[in-house]
Amino acid sequence: MNALAFYLAAVIAVAATLLAIAGKNAVQSLLYLAVSLLAVSIIFFGYGAPFIAALEVIIYAGSIIVLFIFVVMMLNLGRRAAQAEEQLLPPHIWIGPAILAALLAVEMIYLASMAAPAAAPAQAAVSPRAVGLALYGPYLLGVELSSMLLLAALVGAYHLGWRRQAFPEVKDGESSSSAAPGGDSLRAGGRRSAGAA
């Protein structure tokens, strides 16, 4: 990979992540996080993992961060939230973590300078086919386990999002026995959706 491209992407990733942590406005922090993910994706691409680079953009930057922004927008956090954040994080609270992180950074720089420069990693691009063969070959168990985990998460989310009937049913033959499971807060009135599906 072109060294300049790598360092540029790496600096952007680190800077954007720092800004995402330090930012007081939730949406701007999320945007910095998205920029950081894009930079990491460029690094992946440069090191011959185009498939992972694409998934990083599609799943993390394109879906998960958008979902976060969606939620933040719905909560409509304004200046009060920024003020609350400010009160939550007074400057002196940064001291402890900063010292610990600085120690770790010193340690990492020391180790990096001690170690002999490793041979450049193989530049052969890992094709999507190779990723698929590896996932469904030697790592099949891992794939199955993570799919179980995701299923459990899905069932859990469904359970949490389920809204029980909070009010007595209207006897107009139109409404169903229970409101539809949540997720769509923009529905134009809870019971109208009954006839939609």
Add this chain to the structure above:
Amino acid sequence: MISPHPIFSLVGILLVVLGIASGLIWLERRLLALWQDRYGPNRVGPFGLLQVLADMIKIFAKEDWVPPFATSKVIFVLAPAVIILTVLMSFTVIPVAPGIVISDLNIGLLFFLAMSSLGVYSIVLAGWASNNKYSLLGGLRAAAQMLSYEVFMGLSLMGVVLLAGTFRLSGIVAAQRRLWFVVPQFLGFLLFLIAGLAETRRLPFDLPEAESELVAGFHSEYSGMKFGMFFVGEYIGITLISAMIAILFFGGWRGPLLPPLVWFLLKVFVFLGFFILMRASLPRPRFDQLMAWAWKLMLPLALGNLLVTGAVVLAMHG
């Protein structure tokens, strides 16, 4: 096969795409008029063709206003650029004819999906930065709609990938030498068509900017060329979806007699016409119907299509 230098392809494709996008404004208004039994713009130049130019001069002369109450002025200004950028980036992987492609990535299809998923930011951020309740509602709707439809847009294309055995778009075109993928993947084609409509927020899926309820949705506060950017972005978007349909399901540039480039443009324009016809003929659904449709009908269909395609491919090759 002579393949031009990528720079020539880049400039050529950029000019043609922007040309098509501006020409589409005229085409859409004329076609809508035709289907609604009226004339449409027919005064400026031959057949009203220069109407686009007149509109462009007009839009540049408009006041370029940034609302003083905007949540973030920087994001308000950047949001329209994001949509143009992501859509134009997608065109880098589109092979328009043998050898004429800017970057024939081996993850071309995934690159397209990645760029279209980044396009959501433009709409969401425009809605958020405008600090206006209608814009915010439009942005929220756009986020929910585009996220939901992206899910099965990707899944509906996996059948094609299974049959072609590659994510490379030129490879997918090459795999349709004998049979267009629309035949074995008809369901996938329909799903992608609907997802593409929703992804570009065209009628009947234009709920993020539904005039009757949200003024103009996410771009209520935009004026001048910033509004024009959203407009052009939408037209480039449908050009992109039409090009993708032609490549993935209708054999790309393949066809008898005529040169490949002509075939490709012909196919793209057929789908562009179809998109305009959809706008002329279909009413808008309600938003909860839209979401229910995506998750309860389209997603299971896409999964089923993938399952059956996988089984058939396995039976034929295994």
